[in-house]
Amino acid sequence: GIQVEQSPPDLILQEGANSTLRCNFSDSVNNLQWFHQNPWGQLINLFYIPSGTKQNGRLSATTVATERYSLLYISSSQTTDSGVYFCAASGAGSYQLTFGKGTKLSVIP
Amino acid sequence: DADVTQTPRNRITKTGKRIMLECSQTKGHDRMYWYRQDPGLGLRLIYYSFDVKDINKGEISDGYSVSRQAQAKFSLSLESAIPNQTALYFCATESTVTYEQYFGPGTRLTVT
Numbered sequence: 001g002i003q004v005e006q007s008p009p010d011l012i013l014q015e016g017a018n019s020t021l022r023c024n025f026s027d028s029v030n031n032l033q034w035f036h037q038n039p040w041g042q043l044i045n046l047f048y049i050p051s052g053t054k055q056n057g058r059l060s061a062t063t064v065a066t067e068r069y070s071l072l073y074i075s076s077s078q079t080t081d082s083g084v085y086f087c088a089a090s091g092a093g094s095y096q097l098t099f100g101k102g103t104k105l106s107v108i109p
Numbered sequence: 110d111a112d113v114t115q116t117p118r119n120r121i122t123k124t125g126k127r128i129m130l131e132c133s134q135t136k137g138h139d140r141m142y143w144y145r146q147d148p149g150l151g152l153r154l155i156y157y158s159f160d161v162k163d164i165n166k167g168e169i170s171d172g173y174s175v176s177r178q179a180q181a182k183f184s185l186s187l188e189s190a191i192p193n194q195t196a197l198y199f200c201a202t203e204s205t206v207t208y209e210q211y212f213g214p215g216t217r218l219t220v221t
Contacts, residue, residue, distance in 0.1 A: 001168075004151075031208055043199065043212035086151055095159075096134070096167060099151030 002027045002091040004102035013077050013107050021072040021103045023087030025074050031090040031097065032063055037081045046072070046085075077107045112136045113213040121219045122190050130185045130216050132200030134136050140203035141183040143167075143175060144211065145196040152199060158183055190220040 002061050003026035013019055025032070034046040047054050047061040049070065054061050058077075063070040074081055088097040113134045122128050132141065140159045144152040154167030154177040164175060172194060176184045187194055200213040 033208075033209075033210065035212075041197065041215050043201075043215075045209045045211060048207055048209045088151070093159065095165075096154050099153070101149070101151050 001094070001096075002029070002089055002098050004087055004089050004098050006085075006087050006103050008103060009101070010104045011106070013105065015077060015079060015109050017077050017107075018073070018075045019077060019105070020085075021074070021085050021105075023070040023072070023089075023100060025068050025070075025087075025089045027068070027091045029065065029068075029089045030065075030092055030094075031088075032070055033088050033097065034061055034070070035086045035088065036081075036083050037086065037102070043086075072102040073096055074105075077105075079107045079109055081105060082107045113200060113202055113211055115198075115213040115214060115216050118214065119217045121221065123221055124191055126190050128187045128190055128218070130198055130200075130218070132183045132185070132204045132213055134183075134211075134213075135212060136202050136204075138181070138202035138204055138211075139180060140205060141177070142201040142203065143173075143183070143185045144199045144201065145169065146199065146215075147196050151214075155185065155198075161204050161217045187218075187220075190218075194218065195220050211215075 032050045051065045060073045084102040088099040142157045158177045185192040198216045201210045
């Protein structure tokens with residue numbers, strides 16, 4: 001099946017800083033999503049982005065399908081951005097999302 | 110009100126006991142999923158269902174069973190719980206229009 005790798009595993013930022021999280025995948029994808037898991041465990045869908053670029057407020061994401069990676073950008077980070085960010089993908093012919101191990105982001109005041 | 114709800118939110122049970130985790134949704138989605146999350150790891154798929162007559166095994170279905178009682182309800186059972194099934198369990202729905210997945214709040218299960 002498809003392999004999903006995220007980097008960095010941990011990231012500590014000062015409030016107000018920008019960051020880029022990366023997701024590499026091993027095969028062509030028909031589905032790629034970014035999720036945020038807050039410190040209380042709730043998982044929130046951020047983007048469905050198998051290709052192209054999307055923006056939602058301070059967050060944006062870009063997937064370059066031909067080069068098999070996706071990037072999540074967080075600008076002007078806030079303490080509420082803390083948590084774990086997961087990338088998940090499924091390959092052609094599959095409906096099963098494979099999750100990466102996540103990037104744990106800590107934003108300090 | 111939450112669109113995807115899970116009960117119970119926390120459960121402690123003993124080895125060998127049968128336990129059922131329940132999931133209900135008001136999003137009107139046909140597709141539903143059960144995942145488990147272990148500390149420091151991503152989520153792994155246990156079972157999924159695309160409608161009430163469709164049940165499919167995921168990556169780690171051994172030791173689990175599911176029931177899709179209605180479009181809105183999808184239950185996960187552990188027939189004989191074992192300690193390595195201690196984990197955080199999530200139910201999710203998926204839109205067939207946007208393909209986005211929406212998660213419940215999770216059930217923290219401890220098997221002693």
